[in-house]
Amino acid sequence: MKSILVAQSFVWIGVILLGGVSAQEKPVSDTPNLVHDRHMHHHNHHHETEQPTEKRFFTTRSSQVMLPLPNEQDAFVFAVFGDRTGGPKEGVNVLADAVRDVNLIEPDLVMTVGDLINGYNSTEQWLGQMREFKAIMKELLCPWFPVAGNHDVYWRPLDDPKMPEGQHDQHYEMHFGPLWYSFQHKKCNFIVIYSDEGDPETGEKNFRNAKAQKISDEQLAFLKQALQRGEKDDHQFIFLHHPRWLGGNYGNDWKERVHPLLKEAGNVTAVFAGHIHYMRYDPQDGIEYVTLATVGGGQSSKVPEAGYLHQYHLVTVRPKQVAMAAFPVGEAMDVREITAQLQQQAVKLANQKPKVSTKLAPAGDDLQEGTVTTVIENPTDYPIDFTLTPASRDSRWSLSPNHTHGHVKPGESQKFTFNVRYRGKMNDESYQGIELILDQDFLAKTTRYAIPQVRTVVEFSKPE
Structure with missing residues (x-):
């Protein structure tokens, strides 16, 4: 008899009779040179396949091997960039390298999670930083979508008589886009929300003050409508700057008012944020909460391989599952250049x-x-x-x-x-x-x- 243990790559040979003598064979490994099992820890299921047919498969050779073909269901890839700022102005060179990398991959689109510019300034400096960021991002071959972070909207000095209500909110919407919005793509709903509305009573913008880290009734109503628009989609993805689900200075507003909505929707697959400048993964109730590091922002590099590095995510979307991987900025190799x-x-x-x-x-x-x-x-x-x-x-x-x-x-x-x-x-x-x-x-x-x-x-x- 013969049985195969797939998980351990062993083939067990049972009792074999040779000239009337029985011998018990030891397990024989299919992979005698393999010393680790890192490739065996999957987050998702194997992809659905189809049997080859004359319509899709052609050969002039004979073989006993049947090669399964990939299912032709739609799949696509999008990228997510972490914080550009909260670091030296020369960080734009890292951002440019991330653009170069992603252009070699050509995803359908690029999402951001805020802190696009250094900000914390007044109009003239803000406009110059905005133009620099957009000049680099326009080199992307695919569309990209902004998210507002504290560096994008905080005005300094706070005692400036020219500081408008909402600080740089108007500048942001004039030059980057709406503070919150959603869009559809290939049976997926992408929702961007704003995490620096400020204290509704005082107008203070402060990510260290829980009173200033609550979603307004206006934006909450938008979020409910956006989730409803995507109720029949395969996946819904949420993007914001502050990872409010971490609690602490962010308070409990996310836990009490936002997370229950996402859970109730039933098809919110992942929520992406930045701000903390290192990678982190906090799944809850079937929703993957994902925090990115940086693409040019201040970076401690404490333990690069544990998420303290300049990186971006690539997300592969299929109807029933999503794959995610992080890539260090500058590591994509240009095949066409290596002549x-x-x-x-x-x-x-x-x-x-x-x-x-x-x-x-x-x-x-x-x-x-x-x-x-x-x-x-x-x-x-x-x-x-x-x-x-x-x-x-x-x-x-x-x-x-x-x-x-x-x-x-x-x-x-x-x-x-x-x-x-x-x-x-x-x-x-x-x-x-x-x-x-x-x-x-x-x-x-x-x-x-x-x-x-x-x-x-x-x-x-x-x-x-």
């Missing part, structure tokens, strides 16, 4: 060591002084950025400067000199020399390719 020519030049750069010349002369008792001069050449058709660091395990060396950065255009070179001093005897057993450590980035049109680190031993003539 034979590009590879050859990158390999050439990786194999090249800097040219080194040295001068070292006595400068006193057991003291040697001199220079190490290096030439970094760029033999490629693209510019390179580099960092060059002199290092030694021998603490008697003094090396200045301790590193240098450079940018070399195609076909050009750059020379740099380090001043070195050695206090001690270079011919004793404890002497160790200097190594030059070269880190390079190959700057192609859409990608910075990190070249493997190159180490070069610096040769000196030792005194007799």
Whole structure:
């Protein structure tokens, strides 16, 4: 007899009679080289398939294997960007890299979760930041949809006599879109809500004050209507800035007034937010509450692989289930860019060591002084950025400067000199020399390719 244990990839061979002798075989593994089971922990069911028919499957070969075909039900992908702001203004470069990544994937659409600009300012600065954000996002090949966060609507200084009622609410709706709205796409309902309406009595906008973190009656009525519009859809997705379900300074308004509505709807699949600048997952009552990290916002990078990083989500939607995965910004590889020519030049750069010349002369008792001069050449058709660091395990060396950065255009070179001093005897057993450590980035049109680190031993003539 024979039975297959799929979960453990074992084939059990029962009692076999060979020439009248019975032998009990040990379990034989189908995967003798596999040392983990990470691929076996699924969040969803296997996809529905169909048997191949002449209409959909063609071959001129004969085989006993029947290849199941994917079901032709509609499926689509959308992306979600975390916070752009709450960090340095140079974070727009991370945002641009996220746009570059997503354009390689081409989802149907991109959602955001707020904090699009740094804000906390007045009109002139706000408008400049808005234009910068929109100029980058317009390069997306697909439509994108805004969500308002505190950085997008908070005005500073608060004692400014020019501060309008609602602070930057009017600016936001004039240049980004409505503070709350919904839209339909492929039997799914996307709902955007606003989590910085402020204290209804004082008008204060403050995400640390629970009174200012309640949904207004007006917006709650909208949410009820939007959910009703999507009642026959396969999925409903909600997007806002503040993850109010976490409670704490947000109070209990979400738990008491919003979550029951979403639960009652029966088809709210996921709710997405940002603000806290790290990833988090808090499912409740069949609803997946998902918090994103950043696409250029302030990032502590405490434990990048545990969600403290610049990243975006890709969500694959099928009628009966949804898949979600996070991708670090800048990690998508451009297949069409990696040509034979590009590879050859990158390999050439990786194999090249800097040219080194040295001068070292006595400068006193057991003291040697001199220079190490290096030439970094760029033999490629693209510019390179580099960092060059002199290092030694021998603490008697003094090396200045301790590193240098450079940018070399195609076909050009750059020379740099380090001043070195050695206090001690270079011919004793404890002497160790200097190594030059070269880190390079190959700057192609859409990608910075990190070249493997190159180490070069610096040769000196030792005194007799």
